[in-house]
Amino acid sequence: MPRDDSAPSGTGPAIGADLPRPDLRARVAAAAVAAETRPGFPEHYLEQVRETALTFEAPNPDPDDIRAAVAMLEDHALTDPAVPVRSASRAKRAAKQAVRKAVQFQSEYFAGHLGAVAWDTVWIGTAVATRIEELERTVTRLQERIDELERAAGERAPGATPGR
Amino acid sequence: MTAIHQFLPSFAGRDAVGMQCLRTRDLLRGAGYASEIVAGAVASEVRGEAYTLDRFTEEVLPRNDREDTVALYHFSIGSPFLDRVTDLGLPVGIYYHNITDAHHFLRWNPAVASELLAGRRQLSQLAGSAAFAIAASHFSEAELRSLGFAHTEVVPLLVDFADYAAPADSAVVRARTNTRHAGGEWLFVGRIAPNKCQHDVIAGFAAYRAVYDRDARLTFVGGRTSDTYARALEGTCEHLGVTDAVTFADLVSQSALLAYYKTSDVFVSASEHEGFGVPLLEAMHFDVPVVAYASSAVPETVGEGGLLLADKDPMTLATAVHEVMQDEPLRKELVAAGRERVESLSADRIGPVMLETLRRVAGPTAAG
Numbered sequence: 001m002p003r004d005d006s007a008p009s010g011t012g013p014a015i016g017a018d019l020p021r022p023d024l025r026a027r028v029a030a031a032a033v034a035a036e037t038r039p040g041f042p043e044h045y046l047e048q049v050r051e052t053a054l055t056f057e058a059p060n061p062d063p064d065d066i067r068a069a070v071a072m073l074e075d076h077a078l079t080d081p082a083v084p085v086r087s088a089s090r091a092k093r094a095a096k097q098a099v100r101k102a103v104q105f106q107s108e109y110f111a112g113h114l115g116a117v118a119w120d121t122v123w124i125g126t127a128v129a130t131r132i133e134e135l136e137r138t139v140t141r142l143q144e145r146i147d148e149l150e151r152a153a154g155e156r157a158p159g160a161t162p163g164r
Numbered sequence: 165m166t167a168i169h170q171f172l173p174s175f176a177g178r179d180a181v182g183m184q185c186l187r188t189r190d191l192l193r194g195a196g197y198a199s200e201i202v203a204g205a206v207a208s209e210v211r212g213e214a215y216t217l218d219r220f221t222e223e224v225l226p227r228n229d230r231e232d233t234v235a236l237y238h239f240s241i242g243s244p245f246l247d248r249v250t251d252l253g254l255p256v257g258i259y260y261h262n263i264t265d266a267h268h269f270l271r272w273n274p275a276v277a278s279e280l281l282a283g284r285r286q287l288s289q290l291a292g293s294a295a296f297a298i299a300a301s302h303f304s305e306a307e308l309r310s311l312g313f314a315h316t317e318v319v320p321l322l323v324d325f326a327d328y329a330a331p332a333d334s335a336v337v338r339a340r341t342n343t344r345h346a347g348g349e350w351l352f353v354g355r356i357a358p359n360k361c362q363h364d365v366i367a368g369f370a371a372y373r374a375v376y377d378r379d380a381r382l383t384f385v386g387g388r389t390s391d392t393y394a395r396a397l398e399g400t401c402e403h404l405g406v407t408d409a410v411t412f413a414d415l416v417s418q419s420a421l422l423a424y425y426k427t428s429d430v431f432v433s434a435s436e437h438e439g440f441g442v443p444l445l446e447a448m449h450f451d452v453p454v455v456a457y458a459s460s461a462v463p464e465t466v467g468e469g470g471l472l473l474a475d476k477d478p479m480t481l482a483t484a485v486h487e488v489m490q491d492e493p494l495r496k497e498l499v500a501a502g503r504e505r506v507e508s509l510s511a512d513r514i515g516p517v518m519l520e521t522l523r524r525v526a527g528p529t530a531a532g
Binding site: 019020021024025027028029031032035036041042045046048049050052053056058059060061072075076080084086087 | 267268270271274358361363364367370371374375376388391392394395396400403404412414436458463467468471472473474477478479480482483484486487494
């Protein structure tokens with residue numbers, strides 16, 4: 001359908017448009033604040049709930065962010081050998097459980113090795129990131145020193161154009 | 165134009181993409197176009213509904229005038245199948261269902277994240293050559309435009325609510341009503357995937373139980389896209405002490421799905437990425453009030469038919485649900501608004517819009 005708000009499109013507000021029911025949202029916000037200030041409100045539990053939700057926040061690193069890449073690798077380094085056996089079908093679940101039991105010793109062996117490799121890689125990644133950050137700091141210091149020297153050279157020779 | 169054939173990498177039949185193909189095919193045939201569904205992989209239960217590309221090339225394409233044939237490709241994931249379709253030499257237009265932002269999967273399934281990035285690259289490569297591009301929502305259309313698609317249209321998904329008139333699974337209804345107590349029944353339907361943010365629903369639910377309703381229960385219906393994320397959700401339920409009140413019902417039959425809708429009090433979505441959001445409409449169809457975080461295409465799907473939230477702090481979600489549960493006039497108002505919304509997006513209303521759009525972008529039938 002064309003991008004015409006008057007067209008009988010049936011689609012809702014375009015992106016960025018104000019959300020409907022602002023009064024109801026304001027009422028909800030006020031009620032939430034009121035609930036949180038009532039005596040007996042489970043403050044500590046709510047803090048725990050909020051902290052738990054935050055742990056799920058999706059990383060959105062820049063492609064050149066080495067530390068973020070290492071953090072993600074670290075997240076995956078805990079290799080879980082227990083394959084999920086959930087299924088809506090009882091027969092499938094039973095079959096999966098049987099297979100998991102049969103290959104458990106093998107899975108654990110591989111998971112152990114894979115985990116070790118992952119942790120070693122995290123170690124290398126951390127070391128590389130640390131070295132690169134050190135080098136970046138050194139380059140910044142050197143650049144600052146060059147700028148200082150250029151400024152000084154310019155002051156010693158008035159009228160001369162400082163070059164690099 | 166005499167033929168508009170639809171192509172997709174994998175035809176599962178009853179999912180949102182599969183249903184869209186089936187309904188669009190029926191529309192096109194009804195309007196006098198030749199129209200087939202062609203897929204890279206076809207699920208066994210819908211084998212009679214679709215062609216493989218080889219069979220299509222041998223049996224169907226020779227019967228069509230190539231000058232008068234268009235390929236409508238359903239784009240929801242990157243796939244080498246697209247290259248095979250473009251190799252046919254037909255003009256290719258797309259219906260864009262949406263590709264989830266990869267960053268949601270980086271932590272849980274890097275391989276999936278990589279596939280999603282590849283999909284977006286493939287989509288952008290198509291920008292210059294696509295004959296037309298139709299998006300399921302304005303949100304998705306904006307993505308197409310940002311990738312360089314110049315001529316875009318928006319036609320929502322074709323949802324035929326007549327399909328929901330079938331009887332609900334009585335065993336599920338019985339099980340849920342027999343064990344039902346005074347507490348509210350929360351429901352979310354959608355794949356267990358990090359972009360759907362089921363963790364935020366659990367957080368809101370935990371707050372709701374702690375502050376408003378000790379006996380409330382929450383059910384998630386939907387298969388697992390990410391096992392690692394699903395396990396983390398289970399761990400979170402345990403950590404917050406709500407394991408006994410939360411059910412992960414997995415992928416269920418259509419009749420069981422109807423039963424879950426019919427036995428729920430509120431549909432709660434905290435999703436951060438929806439290209440459209442069919443379950444939101446399903447909930448409205450079953451008079452289940454919708455409380456949803458207003459992300460991506462959610463606001464344009466829900467419209468005035470539910471309560472949209474600008475943030476999803478656990479207390480905001482919990483209090484919003486509490487207001488809906490305890491304020492009967494508000495509940496009735498939301499249900500009525502939901503019905504209107506469903507009506508405005510019904511297949512009867514959107515079908516002709518889809519047909520008209522396809523006529524405009526692909527060309528009318530030879531008969532006019």
